[in-house]
Each structure stands twice: as structure tokens, then as C-alpha cells.
Amino acid sequence: xxxxxxxxxxxxxxxxxxxxxxxxxxxxxxxxxxxxxxxxxxxxxxxxxxxxxxxxxxxxxxxxxxxxxxxxxxxxxxxxxxxxxxxxxxxxxxxxxxxxxxxxxxxxxxxxxxxxxxxxxxxxxxxxxxxxxxxxxxxxxxxxxxxxxxxxxxxxxxxxxxxxxxxxxxxxxxxxxxxxxxxxxxxxxxxxxxxxxxxxxxxxxxxxxxxxxxxxxxxxxxxxxxxxxxxxxxxxxxxxxxxxxxxxxxxxxxxxxxxxxxxxxxxxxxxxxxxxxxxxxxxxxxxxxxxxxxxxxxxxxxxxxxxxxxxxxxxxxxxxxxxxxxxxxxxxxxxxxxxxxxxxxxxxxxxxxxxxxxxxxxxxxxxxxxxxxxxxxxxxxxxxxxxxxxxxxxxxxxxxxxxxxxxxxxxxxxxxxxxxxxxxxxxxxxxxxxxxxxxxxxxxxxxxxxxxxxxxxxxxxxxxxxxxxxxxxxxxxxxxx
Numbered sequence: 001x002x003x004x005x006x007x008x009x010x011x012x013x014x015x016x017x018x019x020x021x022x023x024x025x026x027x028x029x030x031x032x033x034x035x036x037x038x039x040x041x042x043x044x045x046x047x048x049x050x051x052x053x054x055x056x057x058x059x060x061x062x063x064x065x066x067x068x069x070x071x072x073x074x075x076x077x078x079x080x081x082x083x084x085x086x087x088x089x090x091x092x093x094x095x096x097x098x099x100x101x102x103x104x105x106x107x108x109x110x111x112x113x114x115x116x117x118x119x120x121x122x123x124x125x126x127x128x129x130x131x132x133x134x135x136x137x138x139x140x141x142x143x144x145x146x147x148x149x150x151x152x153x154x155x156x157x158x159x160x161x162x163x164x165x166x167x168x169x170x171x172x173x174x175x176x177x178x179x180x181x182x183x184x185x186x187x188x189x190x191x192x193x194x195x196x197x198x199x200x201x202x203x204x205x206x207x208x209x210x211x212x213x214x215x216x217x218x219x220x221x222x223x224x225x226x227x228x229x230x231x232x233x234x235x236x237x238x239x240x241x242x243x244x245x246x247x248x249x250x251x252x253x254x255x256x257x258x259x260x261x262x263x264x265x266x267x268x269x270x271x272x273x274x275x276x277x278x279x280x281x282x283x284x285x286x287x288x289x290x291x292x293x294x295x296x297x298x299x300x301x302x303x304x305x306x307x308x309x310x311x312x313x314x315x316x317x318x319x320x321x322x323x324x325x326x327x328x329x330x331x332x333x334x335x336x337x338x339x340x341x342x343x344x345x346x347x348x349x350x351x352x353x354x355x356x357x358x359x360x361x362x363x364x365x366x367x368x369x370x371x372x373x374x375x376x377x378x379x380x381x382x383x384x385x386x387x388x389x390x391x392x393x394x395x396x397x398x399x400x401x402x403x404x405x406x407x408x409x410x411x412x413x414x415x416x417x418x419x420x421x422x423x424x425x426x427x428x429x430x431x432x433x434x435x436x437x438x439x440x441x442x443x444x445x446x447x448x449x450x451x452x453x454x455x456x457x458x459x460x461x462x463x464x465x466x467x468x469x470x471x472x473x474x475x476x477x478x479x480x481x
Contacts, residue, residue, distance in 0.1 A: 031069030032062035038086060039076025041224055041267060042195075043109055045175035046135040047074045050108065051167035053138045061167075066096065070104040075111035077190055079369040086111050087122075094125040104128075104145060108135065113194040114372060116154045129154070132195050133180070156196055172420050172455050174218045178206050178251065179225035179232075184270065187308045188337065190371040191226055198227065200235050203246065203254045214260030219455060220418055221258075223251070223266040229273035249278045256285045262457060263287055263418060263435065268335075269294045272310040274319050283326040290327050291437040294319065295335035299354030300347035303340055306376075313354060320358055331406070331436035333362040338395055339388030340368045342381040348391055352398055361406045361436070362468070363399045367392045404467040410438065414475065417442065417460045419452060430454065439469040448476035 033054045037047040050072065051061070062068035071093050075086045090107070097103045106128040107119060113131030120126055127145045131154040134141065144151045168174055181196040182189075210221055225231055232246030248266065256264065264287045271294055282288045294316075298304050301312050323330055336351060355363060367388035370377035415434040422444075423429035429441045430452060442460045445451050452458050452474055459480050464471035474480075 031059055032067065033059040033070040033072065034062045034065045034068035035072045035074060036065065036089065037074045039074075039078060039110070040226075041175060041222070042132075042177070042226060043074050043076060044169075045177055045224055046109070046132060047072075048168050048175065049135055050074070050138050052165045053136075055167050056165065057139055057142070069102065070106065072106040072108055075107060075109035077110040077114050077194060077371065079366060079371075081369070083111050090123050090126075094123050097125040104142070106130070106142075108132070108138075110190070110194040113154050114190065117152055120150065120152065126150070128152075158199065170420065171216070172218060172418065173220040173222065174213045175224050176206060176209055176213070176221050177201065177225070178223045178248075178266075179228060179230065182226040183230065184227060184272075184310075185308050187306065187375040188340065188368065188371065188377075190374055193373055195226055198230055198234050200232050200246065202235070203251050206251065207255045207258065210255055210258045210261060214258050217260075217455065219261065219457070220263040220265070221255075221261055223255075223264065225266075226268065227270050227273070228266050229269050229275075229278065247278075249275070249281045252278075252281050252285060252288065256287055261287065263289050265289050265291065265437075267293050271296065271316050271319060276322055279319075279322050279326060282323075289435045289437065290330040291333070291435070292323055292330060293333045293335075296354065297335060297337050298340065298343070298347070299336075299351035300343075303343055303347050306342065307337075307340065313350075316354075317358075329409075329436065331361040331438065332358065333364070333437070334360055335364045335366070336395065337366055337368050338391040339383045341376050341379045341383065343368075343383065352395060355395070355398055355402060359402055359406055360399070361438075362403055363395075365392060365395050365399060400467050404465075407438065407465045407467065407470065410434075410462045410470055411465045412462065414459050414461050415440065415470075415472070417458050417472075419454050419456045419458055421454050430458075432458075434470070441469065441471045443473050446474040446476050448478070450474075450477040 033051070035047050035051055037043050054070065059070060065071060073086055073089055075083070077083050086107070093103070093105055097105055104127050105125055107126060108130045109132050112119065112129045116129065119129050127150060128141055129152045130138070130141055133156065134153045137153065141151055141153055179198055179200045181198045182192045183198045184192060213221065229248050231248040231251055232244060235246040237245030252264070269292065274294060296316050297307060297309060299313055304312065320332065323332070338348060338351065370382070417432045417434055417440045419430040419432040421431055423431045423441050428444060430444045431439065431441050434440055440460060442458065459475045460472040461475060462470050462472040
């Protein structure tokens with residue numbers, strides 16, 4: 001058996017059901033769908049692509065989950081509570097399917113990749129289990145379901161260029177995948193085993209997608225990768241200076257001048273690959289927003305070593321220092337894990353000190369959650385839930401205080417805000433983000449009576465500052481330029 005045949009044999013058709021009638025199949029094609037997305041921005045982008053595939057097949061978005069003819073859960077396994085929430089949702093749909101056998105039930109994403117066949121044993125009502133590498137193959141896999149097969153697709157799969165048309169949630173800000181997968185071996189993280197090895201898209205294809213979005217009126221693009229700073233290291237080519245021909249820095253230069261795109265962001269970064277050359281590009285290229293999301297995970301070098309993160313606290317501080325040297329007003333956000341196996345109180349205090357010293361605008365916090373097939377999950381020095389919860393509460397209080405102090409610098413300032421939509425709680429207000437990624441609400445009507453719309457870039461004077469958002473009033477149209 002060849003390698004390809006072995007790989008394909010893992011995409012199991014685990015059982016064969018009676019084929020759907022022609023009428024049922026036709027109805028399915030004209031039915032409704034509902035997608036629930038758990039987890040990261042990569043999952044959100046995958047869900048938009050899968051929604052686009054479903055609509056190209058003739059599905060329409062349902063008004064409510066329990067009304068849908070096809071229900072798809074795009075899952076996350078980064079933490080146990082996210083995974084358990086998926087099973088709770090599945091239980092409700094499995095019960096529904098027992099009385100409505102024409103319901104199509106799909107689990108996609110990282111839980112699907114991790115659990116594979118065992119998901120079918122746990123929830124036999126499922127029709128399709130598919131890993132994240134198969135998002136672009138949704139139509140092909142659903143055709144198998146139409147023929148009466150119960151399908152598991154979790155084999156390693158080369159991701160072709162995004163030839164699907166995504167059904168995007170926003171008409172102003174768009175995600176663009178630039179690299180899939182992750183080659184890192186952090187001892188706590190399940191992502192490499194569920195999302196596969198790194199696969200970079202060609203820069204020409206990325207630029208072409210951005211040009212297509214610009215033609216549709218998109219103003220902001222976020223370039224996405226599980227480990228985006230590693231972009232291009234799997235692509236061939238060496239420059240005359242002896243460095244890799246393709247890097248995130250080179251990509252930013254390549255796509256920067258797409259006409260119509262006013263702002264570019266990227267996520268998620270890894271300190272090991274975050275170079276001064278990349279920071280230089282962000283400072284030089286005017287469309288690059290002054291916001292950096294760089295997870296540090298712990299403020300203690302021994303914990304970082306146990307996590308296999310590949311950098312030190314000192315290296316992380318040098319990155320931040322250089323960003324602030326070139327862009328003093330840049331905003332900084334990060335991810336951190338507390339309660340990692342063996343973490344002492346002294347080590348935890350070092351994490352608190354790092355947050356306070358740097359003064360992050362936002363830190364996403366999580367208590368360590370043992371994940372299947374990761375080295376740290378098997379270690380004997382696990383901390384108690386009580387300790388983890390107490391540390392999480394303490395760090396969350398510090399994060400909010402730092403965010404509030406950081407946001408104080410916006411009081412009375414004039415900030416450029418990209419209006420992304422109407423405030424759901426106040427139809428007279430628009431909501432959007434500053435270049436530094438601060439969520440901002442402002443009156444749609446300026447003092448001169450000019451009415452701003454979603455998609456406008458608006459100069460806003462900030463007059464209310466909160467920990468995680470701002471409120472202000474737009475300048476008159478005469479002062480917008």
C-alpha cells in the first residue's frame with residue numbers, strides 16, 4: 001500500500017446507511033444550514049469558507065439552529081471546556097435527529113480531527129466528521145453523505161489554494177489565510193496534531209484574494225496563521241543575501257499596495273520568529289496597524305522551557321522594547337497560561353510582574369487544561385483546580401486594571417476608527433476599532449449633521465474610557481481630512 005493509499009484509508013467510511021431518496025436529496029440541496037463556530041480566528045475563517053460552499057450548493061442560512069436542515073459545529077479543542085460545550089450541543093441535535101432522520105449533522109474542526117471515529121461511537125447520529133484540513137472539501141464529503149455513507153475525513157491532506165467563495169460575516173473586514181498548520185512542539189498544545197504541518201500559500205494567491213476583497217468594498221484585511229511569523233519557510237527559494245525568499249515581512253511588502261485596502265493586520269505571532277526586520281516593516285508600511293498580538297504564555301524562563309516555547313523572557317522583552325522604540329503608541333496584547341504543571345507561586349508572581357511591567361492593553365488568560373496526546377498532560381506535577389482558579393482570578397483582576405490604565409491614554413484624543421457596523425444596543429451609534437484595535441462606539445451623526453455609515457474611516461474624539469472599550473463623537477466632515 002502506498003503512502004497516499006495509507007493516508008486515504010484513514011478517511012473511513014465507517015458505515016453505510018440506506019441512500020437518501022432523490023426527493024430527500026433534492027430537498028437537502030434546497031434546505032437551510034446553521035454553523036456554530038468555537039475557538040480561534042482560524043476557525044472563524046474556515047466557517048466562512050464552509051458557509052460559502054453550502055450556499056453554492058443551494059443551502060440558505062437558517063433563522064435558528066433548531067430549524068436548520070444541516071447543522072455544522074466547527075470545533076475547538078484547545079481547552080477542555082470548549083470541547084465539552086461541543087458535546088452538549090451535539091446531544092441536543094442528536095435527540096432532534098432521532099425524530100427527523102433527514103437532518104444532516106456535521107462536526108468539523110479540531111475536536112473532529114482529534115476524536116475521529118470515536119465521535120461516531122459517542123454520537124452515532126453524526127453524518128460527517130471532518131478535520132480542519134478538509135474545510136475546502138465539504139461539498140465532496142457531503143455528496144458521500146447524500147449517497148448514504150457515514151464519513152470520517154481526518155487523514156493528512158494537502159490544502160489547495162482557497163478556490164471557494166467564502167460567505168463572510170462582514171462586508172468591511174475580512175480574514176485571509178496565509179499559512180495553515182503549525183510545526184511547533186509546545187508541550188501543552190494540541191494544535192499541531194489537529195491542524196497538521198505548516199502549509200504556506202503562495203504570495204501571488206494571497207494578493208489575488210485581497211484584490212478580490214478590495215473590489216467588493218472591503219477596507220481591512222487580517223492575515224491569519226496559527227503561527228504566522230513562520231510564513232514561507234516551507235516555500236522554496238533563497239535570496240542573493242542568503243536568506244529565505246519568502247517570509248511574513250516579504251509578504252507584507254508584497255500585498256501592502258492593494259488598492260482599496262486601507263488597513264492590514266496579522267495574527268497570531270510567535271516570539272521565536274518575531275524579528276526586528278518584521279517590526280521595521282510594520283513601522284515603515286502605512287497600512288500596517290499599530291497593534292501586535294504576541295503570546296508570551298509565562299513570565300518565568302523555567303516554565304517557558306518546560307512549555308518548549310523556544311525563547312526567554314529577556315528575548316520577549318527585547319521584542320516589546322523595539323516595537324515601542326519605533327511605535328511608541330502601539331498597542332500590545334498577548335496570551336498567557338496559569339497553573340501549568342509544576343508552576344510555583346514564585347513563578348506565577350513573575351508572570352504577574354511581566355504583565356504589569358509591560359502594561360499590556362489586553363491579555364487573553366487561561367488556566368492550564370490537559371489536552372490529549374500532549375506531553376504535559378502526562379506529567380505528575382499537575383496543580384489542583386483550586387490553585388488554577390485562584391491564579392486565574394488574580395491575573396484577570398490585574399489584566400483589567402492594566403487595560404483600564406492603558407486605555408486612559410485615549411481620553412480626549414482624536415482616533416481614526418473604521419466603522420464596522422451599528423451598535424446593537426444603540427442604533428444611533430456606530431462601532432468599530434482604532435488602528436490600535438480598541439473597540440470604539442461613536443454617534444453616527446456628527447455635530448454638523450453629517451451621517452456616517454459602516455465602512456467609513458472616521459476621526460473620533462474620545463470622551464469616555466473603559467477597560468476594554470472607548471466612546472466618542474465624530475469630528476465634523478470639514479475636520480475629517
